[in-house]
Amino acid sequence: MVRLIALTFLCVWSTLGLARTADHPLLSRPEGATVVAHQQVTHERFEIPVGLPGSQLNLEFPVKTVVGNLTRHAYQVRGTSSLALYQTYSSQLTEAGFEVLFSCERDQCGDLRQVRALGANIAIGENLLGSWRQPYYLAAAHDTDVGTVHVGLFIGGKDGESVVHQAVIDPAQESLKLIKVDTSYLREAPATQAEEPEISESERARDHPLVSRYPGSRIRERRHRDYETFAVPVSAESRINSGMNFERLDLTGELTQHYYELDGVSSLQVYENYRSALDAADFEIIFECKLAECGNSSQARTLGAQVSPTGNVYNYYRKPYYLVGKRRTLSGPAYVALFVGGYRDSTAIQQVVIETREAEVDLVAVNPDLLLQELEEAGRASIYGIQFDTNKATVTQESKPALDSVGKLLKEQSKLELYVVGHTDDTGPVEHNLQLSQDRARAVVQRLVNDYGIDAKRLHAAGAGPYSPTANNATDEGREQNRRVELVKRLVQ
Known part of the structure; x- marks a missing residue:
């Protein structure tokens, strides 16, 4: 019986x-x-x-x-x-x-x-x-x-x-707090990283600083490139026909890919935790598909392979979930792409993080709220819209939209005090670059005081020269990124 x-x-x-x-x-x-x-x-x-x-x-x-x-x-x-x-x-x-x-x-x-x-x-x-x-x-x-x-x-x-x-x-109670998106990372190298208690320090160090791994998952493959072009699938064409072609978004920037595996957790639970974490961090979901929406088994496998660091999801194409999220930053949008699939009682996550380096000058110029968001979350923000004459501290006319945004922010936030820090690339003598960065920072402060009526006591100019790069000085693109003015939130004295 x-x-x-x-x-x-x-x-x-x-x-x-x-x-x-x-x-x-x-x-x-x-x-x-x-x-x-x-x-x-x-x-x-x-x-x-x-x-x-x-x-x-x-x-x-x-x-x-x-x-x-x-x-x-x-x-x-x-x-x-x-x-x-x-x-x-x-x-x-x-x-x-x-x-x-x-x-x-x-x-x-x-x-x-x-x-x-x-x-x-x-x-x-x-x-x-x-x-x-x-x-x-x-x-x-x-x-x-x-x-x-x-x-x-x-x-x-x-x-x-x-x-x-x-x-x-x-019946199972849903838990949607197992993934954390640390928004403080979105502005260059935060001082500290929040960690999930279930994830050890050594494991967290191998994850991307922006997105923690799902507790219990292990890294099968990791790939990192300082500067690379990457095509992210952002269409549902596979749901409509039998082809394998996807509309793609070509992105250029710092690329990090992870291939995680874990046992005893469904692809649904993993996906919903990632989705909830990205929602909480104000990511815009620009494409998403679930289960049959991602196509048949061949199409789902092809979709996952395009974001996998190994170029292959192997058996982990069943019960698929896929999304691409975008979040604006002053240095350029940050993108997260995720493909989650299952096989038997195991789940695999293909994770891509791309930090683009195209400064959204137009957005900064008309949206001081984005500038304030960067300062509140990371304590600092790089302004690439402020331009100077070559090898001089003369602020060009093209800088006015960015200065307008900074001036408007300082007027709206009357208690906000800032360090204005100049940065250069690593070409030329160090002493010259240090002096040039200091002079450029002073020039920006002077413009904010004279043109926008900001109290000079709220601004402090400093020059960091080449000592705090944000990209590789060995490339033209990297040197361009390193030549910038950075605003750092100052504690009110």
């Missing part, structure tokens, strides 16, 4: 978390059964068939989609018929107060193709282990104080033995 454990035990198990026990606490294994396969995944989306297709040519079953902690088993039972097992499960679940959502016996479950498709919905890896003869199917549900428990069973026989494919989905 199949023994059912009381539902009160189930509620305790759900709150204590997933323990890798041999059986689910709700259902014991049939007498004499051995475990052939076992899977546990937290916060998974699962589709339970609750009916039959409309015709024999159709393999699309009506399903009930549930989200919760998923536990699946495949039991091999010798000397017991699939009928005896089915009747035992059915009677025990009914006595325990479960509502039968759908059931079928033998020929009622459809032709051979439909029977196999039905069982594949419950079996781990869609593998029926050859057990599709004498089929029986049952889907049932039971309401509890913490949510609804769902059970799906497919029982089939072969060569004097039976195999039970069992799925139990327990």
Whole structure:
């Protein structure tokens, strides 16, 4: 006989978390059964068939989609018929107060193709282990104080033995605070980095400073380039046709890619944590697809490969989620692209962070709020819209829009005090660059005082010369980025 454990035990198990026990606490294994396969995944989306297709040519079953902690088993039972097992499960679940959502016996479950498709919905890896003869199917549900428990069973026989494919989905409370986006990073090298308590310091040091890893995940591959062009897929063309072409956004800047893997957590939970963290950090989601929206298996695999540091997601293209987020900064937009996919009870994350270095001068000129946001979050902001004559401290006329923004901000924030810091590249004598950066900072302060009526006591000029680069001085692009004026928020004395 199949023994059912009381539902009160189930509620305790759900709150204590997933323990890798041999059986689910709700259902014991049939007498004499051995475990052939076992899977546990937290916060998974699962589709339970609750009916039959409309015709024999159709393999699309009506399903009930549930989200919760998923536990699946495949039991091999010798000397017991699939009928005896089915009747035992059915009677025990009914006595325990479960509502039968759908059931079928033998020929009622459809032709051979439909029977196999039905069982594949419950079996781990869609593998029926050859057990599709004498089929029986049952889907049932039971309401509890913490949510609804769902059970799906497919029982089939072969060569004097039976195999039970069992799925139990327990209600799970959603946790969307496992990923942190540290907005202080968005302005060049923050002094300190916030860390998740579940992630060690040595692990966090290998992540990107902007985005922490999901707790428990491990790095399979990491790739970093100081300056590179990268094409990010930002279209849903694959959903419309059978091609592999995606509209792409060509970005240039500092590129960091990670390939993470973790066990026992669904792609859905990982994705929703990343999504929640990016939302909280005011990222604009410029493209997103979920599950079938990302295309068929080949298209999803191709999509993930385009953002993977290895150029391949291997088996991790199932149950895919993908997004591209953008957040404006004064030095240029920061982009995050994520592809999350699953395989069996494991999940992989392909993560791309691109910090572009095109100063949004026009945005800065008309939006002092963005300048204030940078100062509040990072304590400093680089202004690339302030230009000087070559090798001189003369502020050019092209600098007026950027100066207008700084002047407006200082007038609106009457208590704000700033260090105005000049920076140069590393060409030429150091002493000359230090003096040039100091003179340029003083020139900016003078313009703010004379043209905008700012109290000189609120501004302090300083020159850092080449000592604090933001990019590689070996390239023209890097040297251009290093020639800048930086505003640093000053503590009010």
